[in-house]
Amino acid sequence: GAHPARHGILANSRFQPGRERPEWFWYRDALRLPTLYDRAREAGLSSASLFWPSAGRSGQRWVLPEILPGRWKMSLAWRALCAGTPLFLLDMLRRYGSLLRGLDRYHLDNFTAAAAAHLARSGQADLLLVHLLDLDAVRHREGFQGPAIRRTLEEQDRRLGRILEAALRPDGWARTAFVVFGDHAFLDVHTAVNLNTALARAGLLTLDGRGRCRGWLAWANTAEGSAHLYLRDREDRSLRRRVKRWLDELRSDPGHGIEEVYRGAALRRLGLGRDIDFVLEARPGFYFSPLLRLEVSEPAPAGRRACHGYRPNREGYTSLLLAAGAGVRDGAELEEMSILDLGPTLAALLGLTLPDADGQARGELLAAGEGNG
Ligand SMILES: [Zn+2]
Structure with a gap:
């Protein structure tokens, strides 16, 4: 409730x-x-x-x-x-x-x-x-x-x-x-967007030789239809600006399936509170995955045809x-x-x-x- x-x-x-x-x-x-x-x-x-x-x-x-x-x-x-x-x-x-x-x-x-x-x-x-x-x-x-x-x-x-x-x-x-x-x-999906892979590409997290996370400045916890982006140091304003710029860039490419980025007061209005820095909402057809892969966007695997975790008041x-x-x-x-x-x-x-x-x-x-x- x-x-x-x-x-x-x-x-x-x-x-x-x-x-x-x-x-x-x-x-x-x-x-x-x-x-x-x-x-x-x-x-x-x-x-x-x-x-x-x-x-x-x-x-x-x-x-x-x-x-x-x-x-x-x-x-x-x-x-x-x-x-x-x-x-x-x-x-x-x-x-x-x-x-x-x-x-x-x-x-x-x-x-x-x-x-x-x-x-x-x-x-x-x-x-x-x-x-x-x-x-x-x-x-x-x-x-x-x-x-x-x-x-x-x-x-x-x-x-x-x-x-x-x-x-x-x-x-x-x-x-x-x-x-x-x-x-x-549920919404049907065709494309997975591996957000932590994108963060690794942007240098916001580092991988070891086997492709596993070794350190992070930002990390995405995903709920499929949406994702929660956390900053390692929430007081670091230059990191916040860097992540914001990176998100704007990522969002400008429709292949990444980002419909909306919420932060600050918008997060509080959504009832998501102050613990998260950025929340991403996926476009229909896309879902967010936490996996560290080779590609940022890839076809949804067999066995993943629909997802949830989108904003509850979607049409x-x-x-x-x-x-x-x-x-x-x-x-x-x-x-x-x-x-x-x-x-x-x-x-x-x-x-x-x-x-x-x-x-x-x-x-x-x-x-x-x-x-x-
Ligand atoms: Zn489920």
Whole structure:
């Protein structure tokens, strides 16, 4: 419910200059504001997070943490055990582990849905947060409307149906609200722009003989549709001027796909705060990559047909929200809603508030009497 400047998470990946594949924010301590599940716990409600972002070590009663580097490693299993609730994780693996095929997202979602249905059937969790991943993976791979999207949506529908059926078993709709939403849209891409490669060419970072980063004056942490450019010494005004000139030059060549460069007050208006010096927005068709390569711009690799991380208020760049059940107004339709309103609206369904949120509970979605705290 809050802008990134206030909750502290600006992109999937952490700012780790020199690392081409930085870690993601897997853990609760990255968030500077109380979350929905924190507020639930304060109110004496129990909660579960299944692959919910940044919920590792969050102290909820049931946690399958989202800790998902590129490939399966033993250390990953160990980190997941430490950051989640070990007994629950082991119990779910014992019951449903045969559904997994490494970290393949299709099978992982089947596992997550089975675990969610298990919890929902028990009726013990007051708040159940579930993050399904396969639709995101398939859209990245095939494009926004790729050939397998319909089938993937049908699989998603089947999993949601399974969770819903289990959730309705204890009490029916009387005490259950079911909300489905996406946290971002996608734009199809054809070109990757390797910003740190461009910085290396401009002498703003240095490489060793094997093409790895050895030192940096500026570094780009990328979110695909946008990128955050950090200066090593923020007080160095000549460096700032140099980077600004370099950015103007880079932007003047349409092959680099830079639509906009934001800085200063513009960043604060976007809710991105004061921690970053420059934010770059990509043009449609382009995305930013942190990789150190030979070319600055290159065709998007096979398996990268669509990306996200663009400015959320781009034209046509929207996701969806569906809600039904206890506390939800029957037949309500919203033309548009900010993602900032999502947290407060979910809180209202639980009879809670999120005082630190920038968004507001959307009364049009709530049955009379809800949302008063
Ligand atoms: Zn994604």
